[in-house]
Amino acid sequence: MSTAQFQQEVERRRTFGIISHPDAGKTTLTEKILLYGGAIQLAGSVKARKASRHATSDWMEIEKQRGISVTSSVMKFTYQNCEVNLLDTPGHEDFSEDTYRVLTAVDSALVVIDSAKGVEEQTRKLMDVCRLRNTPIITFVNKLDREGLPPLDVLQDVEKRLQVECAPMSWPIGMGKFFRGTYNLYRKELSLFAASRTKIVEDIVHITDLADSKLDEILGNQANQLRDDIELLEGASTPFDSDRYLMGIQTPVFFGSAINSFGVSEMLDALVEIAPAPRQRFTQTREVSPYEEAFSGVVFKIQANMDPAHRDRIAFLRICSGRFRRGMRVRHQRLGREVQLHNAIMFLAQDRENVEEAFPGDIIGIHNHGTIRIGDSFTEKEDLRFIGIPNFAPEHFRKVHINNALKAKQLEKGLQQLTEEGAVQLFRPLNRNDYLLGAVGILQFDVILARLKNEYGVKAHLEPSSFLTARWVVTQNAEALQRFEKKFVDSLARDSQGNLVYLPANAWRLERTNDDWPEIHFLQTMEIN
């Protein structure tokens, strides 16, 4: 492959994730995106796929029972000559640290907002993660076929609560029963709304001049409302600016109705046009450009095989540079060992297949039996270790107890292996011999209990723990650290890498400690080494 061809392959990659609060319509939108991308033929298959996947193993029973998705996956499809990798992010009440970490592996994100609810809590938290890397985001305001907030209020809410400037790309005409469609401000096109839950609906009218009487014929008395809205917007709203979007300062906003496939292709067209191709990534020593020809990649997620007949794990590796070829030899940096990648897999919407070649931005899956961990780097030539795939501060904690003390060894092994997958973290308090689990979403605790029982034969139970969150304690000042450890010994623990962690009981205490100990940094994320 020539250098020019390789560069072209990089340029046409788009790797993004969708974030939203539960029920805003992420699953529905994902499905419609896959439908437009030709990756699935029939609406309903993403939900159906989720349902059938549940049946494949015992510990996934929990997921089935609750009807929500514990695991996330990668979906690949081609759209307008772009190779799109859509990284799914578990979004329900019980989402996990994986959700956060997936966002560190994407180049851009799509935010779905329910037009009746505006910005909700989980969207805000996920947006904080995007902000860590200034990830560019596109916003899709969903459910316009229902009565919702006035569109200007939604924009204001996004600006205020997500701290990002809004640039409307389209504008809705009415809502709920009176929803007639959207007007694309840049293409000067009217997309007319016709409800369809199963097929792609396109009904577009070009409008060169809003004064055109054609508009009155089509929209009746809503035409003047649209004219007034657009006039107001032209004076008051911010125009789209690609640079500001790429810096994560501005979000282009689209309106639509995912369930009716409305506004989805408009948004997807913009995504492939304006969303960034794979970006450079950082290692401990230097920046790596995706256009470098030597292969390199970093693991951002580990998933246990859901099929009980194959108890291995799949490591999700994002390619950061170079071309992946099947069977190539690479160096597993943490272990300092050469490995041959002969049966890596690629994730397609409904299937997986062996991958022959892949490019920066693509995600490949590598089977392993626990040798690969989150944050591991694989490189073809130079020794490089990627950073930027951290642990995130848990928001819920539980103490682990076992019913049978003779099972202590299995418990330790089980906890160590299961927490290596990254959805739950294991802490050891400084002053007690307890195992303390920390997670971003509480469902993860149930998953751990079920898997301890099924895979390690350990019956354990959990006790609530009242810690609010965790902060990694970092300082160069040894004397201050000693004083701090002495004073807060009851609220300190070590994570599985041996890092010191402060576990405040409440927000007031955290703030106070922050103020009282200026020599110490209290970090919300910690690099995995």
Ligand code: G4P
């Ligand atoms: P999530 O993944 O973000 O949790 O949301 P999901 O797509 O599952 O959508 C949540 C609910 O909102 C679903 O209804 C879905 O049908 C509905 N929905 C999604 N997009 C639209 C839209 O554009 N307009 C309207 N009116 N509703 C929409 P449900 O009753 O919970 O599920 P189901 O019975 O449809 O499966």
